[in-house]
Amino acid sequence: MKSSRLVSILLLLQTRGRMTAAQLAEELEVSVRTVYRDTEALAAAGVPLYADAGHAGGYRLLDGYRTRLTGLTPGEAEALFLSGVPGPAAQLGLGPVLAAAQLKVRAALPAELRDHADRISGRFHLDAPGWYTDADDTPFLPAVADAVWNGRVLHVTYRRWREPTDVERRLEPYGLVLKAGRWYVVAGPGPRTFRVDQILELAATGEGFERPGDFDLAAYWAAHQRDFLSRLHRAQAVVRLAPGVALAGPAGDAVRANGRTDEDGWTVATVPIESLDRAHGDFLRLGTGIEVLEPAELRDRIAATAAELVRRYGD
Structure with missing residues (x-):
C-alpha cells in the first residue's frame, strides 16, 4: 500500500507541479503526517523532491525530472483517454485501477500530448446504456471477470427464457462483452453466450481450463450478432x-x-x-x-x- 502511495505522490507532482502537503493528503485520502513521512521516504530514495516554505510553498520535483512515453502521436494519446470508460470499469471493480492507470499515462505524456488528452476527456463522455432503461443488476460481474482473467471454471445457476428456466451450467469463461449497457460472458464448451445479469447463483472453483489458443473474442461476437439477427x-x-x-x-x-x-x-x-x-x-x-x-x-x-x-x- 505504501509503495503504491509513493508512486501516486510522484505522479501527482509530476503531473500537477507544486502541491502542498494538505493537497496531497486530500488527494490520497491520508493524513498530512503520512504525507510528510512519504515525502521523506521519496527524498531518501534519491527522488529530487523539494519543499518550498511560505504561503505559496509546497512540494515539487526538480525541473525536467519525469518519465516520458515515446512514440505516441496526438491522436493516439487522445484515443487512450477516450477509450477509458469509467462506468464499465467500476462495474468490473476496476475503477481505482483505471484512475491510477490514467494518472500514470497522463504523468508520462509530454505537455503537448497531455493537453490533447485533457481536451478529449473534457469534451467526450461515453454513456453506453440507452434511455428509459435501468441498469442491469449484475452482482456476479466482478467474480465472472476474475474467472475470465485467471482462467477458472465457474458453476452457475442460470435463468433462461424457455423451460426449464433455471438450469445448472459449468462455464469456462473466455471473455466478457458489453453491448448496449448489458454484460455478456462468452464461455465454453461451445462456446456459447450468457447474460451476466441472468446468473442467479455462482460458485467459483479452483479448477483451471485451457482457453483455445485460436479463439478471437471480437470475431466470435461479430459472428454471434450476425447469426442472432439472421435467426431473429x-x-x-x-x-x-x-x-x-x-x-x-x-x-x-x-x-x-x-x-x-x-x-x-x-x-x-x-x-x-x-x-x-x-x-x-x-x-x-x-x-x-x-x-x-x-x-x-x-x-x-x-x-x-x-x-x-x-x-x-x-x-
Missing part, C-alpha cells in the same frame, strides 16, 4: 414509406439495398421482420408514414387497429 428476422414484409420516413436496423439496410421510388414519391421495399406481432407494433409507430402491402395478415391487423382507433376517437 425470419419473415419479410413489403412496405411503402412516405418521403422522409426511415426504418432502423436491418429493415433500414434493406430499404437502402432494394428500395424503389413509385410515381407518388414513396419508397417501396421488402424488409425483414422479427414476427407479425413485433412488426405490427413497430409499423404502427410510424403512423401514416408507412403502408404495409404484404403479408396480407399483417396488413389486415394494422387495418383493424386503425379502424378501432377511428371508432374510439371518432365522432
Whole structure:
C-alpha cells in the first residue's frame, strides 16, 4: 500500500507541479503526517523532491525530472483517454485501477500530448446504456471477470427464457462483452453466450481450463450478432414509406439495398421482420408514414387497429 502511495505522490507532482502537503493528503485520502513521512521516504530514495516554505510553498520535483512515453502521436494519446470508460470499469471493480492507470499515462505524456488528452476527456463522455432503461443488476460481474482473467471454471445457476428456466451450467469463461449497457460472458464448451445479469447463483472453483489458443473474442461476437439477427428476422414484409420516413436496423439496410421510388414519391421495399406481432407494433409507430402491402395478415391487423382507433376517437 505504501509503495503504491509513493508512486501516486510522484505522479501527482509530476503531473500537477507544486502541491502542498494538505493537497496531497486530500488527494490520497491520508493524513498530512503520512504525507510528510512519504515525502521523506521519496527524498531518501534519491527522488529530487523539494519543499518550498511560505504561503505559496509546497512540494515539487526538480525541473525536467519525469518519465516520458515515446512514440505516441496526438491522436493516439487522445484515443487512450477516450477509450477509458469509467462506468464499465467500476462495474468490473476496476475503477481505482483505471484512475491510477490514467494518472500514470497522463504523468508520462509530454505537455503537448497531455493537453490533447485533457481536451478529449473534457469534451467526450461515453454513456453506453440507452434511455428509459435501468441498469442491469449484475452482482456476479466482478467474480465472472476474475474467472475470465485467471482462467477458472465457474458453476452457475442460470435463468433462461424457455423451460426449464433455471438450469445448472459449468462455464469456462473466455471473455466478457458489453453491448448496449448489458454484460455478456462468452464461455465454453461451445462456446456459447450468457447474460451476466441472468446468473442467479455462482460458485467459483479452483479448477483451471485451457482457453483455445485460436479463439478471437471480437470475431466470435461479430459472428454471434450476425447469426442472432439472421435467426431473429425470419419473415419479410413489403412496405411503402412516405418521403422522409426511415426504418432502423436491418429493415433500414434493406430499404437502402432494394428500395424503389413509385410515381407518388414513396419508397417501396421488402424488409425483414422479427414476427407479425413485433412488426405490427413497430409499423404502427410510424403512423401514416408507412403502408404495409404484404403479408396480407399483417396488413389486415394494422387495418383493424386503425379502424378501432377511428371508432374510439371518432365522432
